[in-house]
Amino acid sequence: MDSVDVKALCDIRGVSGHEGEVRAHLRTLLEGHVDDLRADTIGNLFARKAGRRASPVIMIAAHMDEVGFLVTGADKSGMLHFTNVGGIVPAMLPSKVVRIGPAAIPGVIGTKAVHLQEASERTKPFDPEKLRIDIGASSREQAMKLVKRGDQITWDVEFGEFGSALWKGRALDDRVGCAILAEVLRQAEYEVPVVGVFTVQEEVGLRGAAVASYAVEPQIAVCLEGTVCADIPGVEEQAYTTRVGQGPAISLMDAGTIHSPVLVRHLVSVAEREGIPYQYREATRGGNDTARMTMAKAGAPGCAISVPCRYIHSPVAVCSPEDYRNAVRLVRAFVDSIGRGELTI
């Protein structure tokens, strides 16, 4: 049963380093469902369920932050300068509406109209350094009354359902992971200790997870993600990586982690026994918080379970609510199986 409103979680704005509203929302979701709820100095939120046994400690991480931009200043005409936070290709930028700062004031990343472009301008790549955000101000002074240097900037896109019941939204990477983790913590009690960690600054270098893992010292690490999915026209099947609707994706290796073969095998056996569809993440590029969880102190075996999300790191991504719900089932079944002693680490 869904008890977490994924739309609400995805529509909150939280660029890396600006995760406060996401954290506050998760706190309200988790109050009363966990034994300990606290944030650390860098902003990670720890939600601990003590369990009936002392070990093994399972750390489950999902990152609260999303890719976006920061205001860096304004020019004389009142147009904003900005810089990206996390991996965004410049081609995503022109002709988009964005929301800026705590008040979420609207802005437009404009370009010269097609009528006024020379023939050569229409075909050659634009210079991202020349892009500005128009917030309707007419001078630097006026602009800087509306926004401050360092304000976060996010795409102006709302979460919604469409088509044959797919989800589209701005920050699916990784609010779907946050939602899965919140569901897992809210829905049940577990035999073993579960430390859910909603991490900060993943998109700029897995930073929150590094200090969180040092504090938790997990014995088993699980990362929940919204991951790349290229099951779209123009891509050959072997490069899809994942497919929407084929179940949560189990990682094997990426740029930061070789996922524990023991945990991968166990996840697969749990999924097959419970009749939960799954797929493998068929690529080795990219990375996530598993890298930090497995490498903290003397190390821990780790695995990652992801919801395939088309078009991530763009204004809008697409995923399947069935993949999301099956990910919740898989994580719960995995934790229960550890509680029953079905896997010795």
Place this chain on the structure above:
Amino acid sequence: MKDLIESFTQAYGPSGHEDQVREVIRAAVADHCDRTTVDALGNLIAFRAGSGESSNRRRVMLAGHMDEIGLIVTHLDEQGFLRFANVGGVSPHVLLGQRVVFGDGTTGSIGSERVDEIKDLKLDKMFIDIGALSRDEAREKVEVGDMATYQRQLSELGTRLSAKAMDDRVGCAVMVEALRRLQNSPHDIYAVFTTQEEVGLRGARTSAYGIDPEFGLAFDVTGVGDTPKINNNLNMKLGAGAAIKVKDASVVVPPRVKDLLVKTARDNGISYQLEVLVAGGTDTASIQLTRSGVPAGCISVPTRYIHTPVETLELADVEASVQLTVKVLEGPIEV
């Protein structure tokens, strides 16, 4: 020594999947240590207590990596071909025409899509052919996530040996042979056969944290500049002795550590050369940056054709490395 190198290099063990090579090494080292353990990342730790007084008894970590480079299957296609990605530094040009082997002994040949120019050859145009006629038939032998390594027997070339995975099974062999010969050491020795070096020096980092050593010594191969028109800055060569690391891309060895190794080699008439490696890193770096820092050095075996199936080295250099290791461990370590 040759037998040890042969059995270690022939074992299967790509990064993160070191179970088989770990058992081969464990069997070889078990009689020369007090106990062996395996940690969370799969590092094999052979511990041997020292006999020294507490004032000169150091907690010493030796590290040589068990893992080798390889391939990971990312996709099984309808015709039964396996698409793959690299595990560590694998060149598509070296891979072309090779035979590879999986952990269960399944073998495959490397093929490629047609490319007009050889420089266009990339791993994503290549595949493994295991003789399967369909995806289902392929899946009976191989699943996505399985890893393969070069299949290549060891060959003797005069006084030299040529094999896959000399990087770094020869380092593991140096450690085992040194422990076998070492009669008496004041130091508590943790000989760690590390995992996942080829993908980011990972096993050494977590095992070093767990051991909390006072001194670290890594064992690896190093590149050489003694082949035709190799055109780089490598001055190491085969047959000139154990290579004492000065620096590589991941680490600058503290001069007092390097000096200890040089003095030990000189005092005992062991042939050595200094190693400045312009590219590539070693477990030395992981050990050095553990906790609040650990003085660490490295003894390397000069090796030609690193990261190919024909990594080639000189037995005399291996012997010098073993002798140097034994002498360092017998004496006081004040660094």
